[in-house]
Amino acid sequence: xxxxxxxxxxxxxxxxxxxxxxxxxxxxxxxxxxxxxxxxxxxxxxxxxxxxxxxxxxxxxxxxxxxxxxxxxxxxxxxxxxxxxxxxxxxxxxxxxxxxxxxxxxxxxxxxxxxxxxxxxxxxxxxxxxxxxxxxxxxxxxxxxxxxxxxxxxxxxxxxxxxxxxxxxxxxxxxxxxxxxxxxxxxxxxxxxxxxxxxxxxxxxx
Numbered sequence: 001x002x003x004x005x006x007x008x009x010x011x012x013x014x015x016x017x018x019x020x021x022x023x024x025x026x027x028x029x030x031x032x033x034x035x036x037x038x039x040x041x042x043x044x045x046x047x048x049x050x051x052x053x054x055x056x057x058x059x060x061x062x063x064x065x066x067x068x069x070x071x072x073x074x075x076x077x078x079x080x081x082x083x084x085x086x087x088x089x090x091x092x093x094x095x096x097x098x099x100x101x102x103x104x105x106x107x108x109x110x111x112x113x114x115x116x117x118x119x120x121x122x123x124x125x126x127x128x129x130x131x132x133x134x135x136x137x138x139x140x141x142x143x144x145x146x147x148x149x150x151x152x153x154x155x156x157x158x159x160x161x162x163x164x165x166x167x168x169x170x171x172x173x174x175x176x177x178x179x180x181x182x183x184x185x186x187x188x189x190x191x192x193x194x195x196x197x198x199x200x201x202x203x204x205x206x
Contacts, residue, residue, distance in 0.1 A: 017038045028172065109140060143174065169192075
């Protein structure tokens with residue numbers, strides 16, 4: 001599902017990380033490490049939103065460097081915050097994701113949206129939504145179709161207690177047949193989603 005090898009990233013004279021290597025199939029993985037260690041940067045690189053200085057990445061068996069479109073097609077990425085967000089309504093956004101996955105917007109997806117408390121917001125534009133509401137739409141979209149890899153950076157940021165419970169159940173469900181890889185300091189989410197916890201020290205060649 002996800003594999004990377006010899007990933008390195010530096011900013012001028014500061015080495016953020018070097019020689020990271022990891023591989024995982026289906027399941028739920030939580031990356032925990034010190035503040036400033038590069039967790040968010042790593043996820044942005046894995047999602048193709050930033051460039052590594054060295055290394056290779058494969059998503060669903062597709063090389064991100066050689067066949068980026070195929071690799072990104074199997075990926076759902078939810079950053080901690082979006083600098084930009086869709087201009088359409090929540091419903092239109094979900095329908096667009098469904099169309100990209102060549103499926104229809106199902107009753108199950110709308111039930112998940114309702115569990116997140118999104119039903120009253122389906123016909124609002126993203127600019128009218130709070131940060132937490134926007135984020136719940138993005139998480140609802142991860143369940144549409146068959147994304148092989150779900151990446152999420154600090155997923156509970158901006159979510160209330162009930163929504164965090166829905167998210168942990170979503171992660172457990174997704175992890176039955178795909179990979180959920182997230183960063184978090186939220187120990188309750190790690191336990192509730194039954195995630196395996198790793199640190200940067202674990203991401204070394206075998």
